[in-house]
Amino acid sequence: MPQMSPLSWLILFMVFTLSYLGFLTMNYFSTFYSSKTPSQININSTSHSWKW
Template sequence: MPQMSPLSWWMLFMYFIMLMLMFSIMNYYIFFYSTTKKDSIKLKIKSMNWKW
């Protein structure tokens, strides 16, 4: 079984590093989250007081 030369290992390493960076950048910049207006947010707070 032939061994890979060090240059091939380095190129393979760089290839995977570039893939990881591209994947991370795409996940960071292509993440679309729904923006909600503050007027439309109505929080219903249930009273949790003790009834003595």
């Protein structure tokens, strides 16, 4: 029925939008971010002598 096509496009758009948002949230919460304090970060402060 042609009268129902705008409704099906709206439902299709909502399904793809919700699946996209679900995919983004799953990717965001699946990564593990290790929080390091500044005392745990080793900064190599040796100076380099460049020879040009």
